């Protein structure tokens with residue numbers, strides 16, 4: 001299933017404000033060109049990029065753009081291909097761990113939002129990493145892949161222990177509820193209703209299938 005005519009025409013409309021980007025529809029929809037990083041009116045870096053809009057991401061969600069990010073390839077090779085720089089050996093950038101991406105895209109995103117709020121800040125972080133001797137990350141950034149999933153859910157539930165994160169995730173995944181007046185499962189000795197109830201039972205903006213797959217991914221990772 002390809003891109004709907006509505007999504008395609010809004011992409012074309014948005015591209016009018018990006019002279020350096022061009023849409024191609026041969027062999028699937030893609031956008032190629034360059035992205036300038038500008039600060040205080042001064043351009044300090046340009047990256048060549050290619051955006052792909054696949055109809056299947058091959059992971060735990062069946063959603064596509066605008067409910068997923070386009071896939072991004074950095075073709076100017078200014079960012080090294082390694083996990084620390086979130087770039088695969090095929091040149092694909094890893095912009096976000098999918099659980100968080102799905103939440104950001106829950107109502108659908110525009111191309112402009114993606115470029116301005118997601119891609120440019122990401123490129124700016126990689127620029128700093130490449131061009132400074134500082135080994136530590138200068139900005140808050142989730143770790144790559146599974147470690148990033150753990151970081152995300154540790155923060156989401158405000159829990160440090162992986163086993164407790166899994167427990168919280170199981171409650172969320174299966175819509176289970178702990179007894180409100182009993183001490184919380186996290187061991188805080190506070191009542192559940194005043195501790196983790198809100199985090200566990202509030203809307204997580206993932207489908208039941210998505211959250212189930214994330215839960216099993218982390219469970220498998222924890223057990224191995």
Ligand SMILES: [Zn+2]
Nearest residue numbers: 086094144145
């Ligand atoms: Zn990554």
Ligand SMILES: [Zn+2]
Nearest residue numbers: 184186195196
């Ligand atoms: Zn708790």
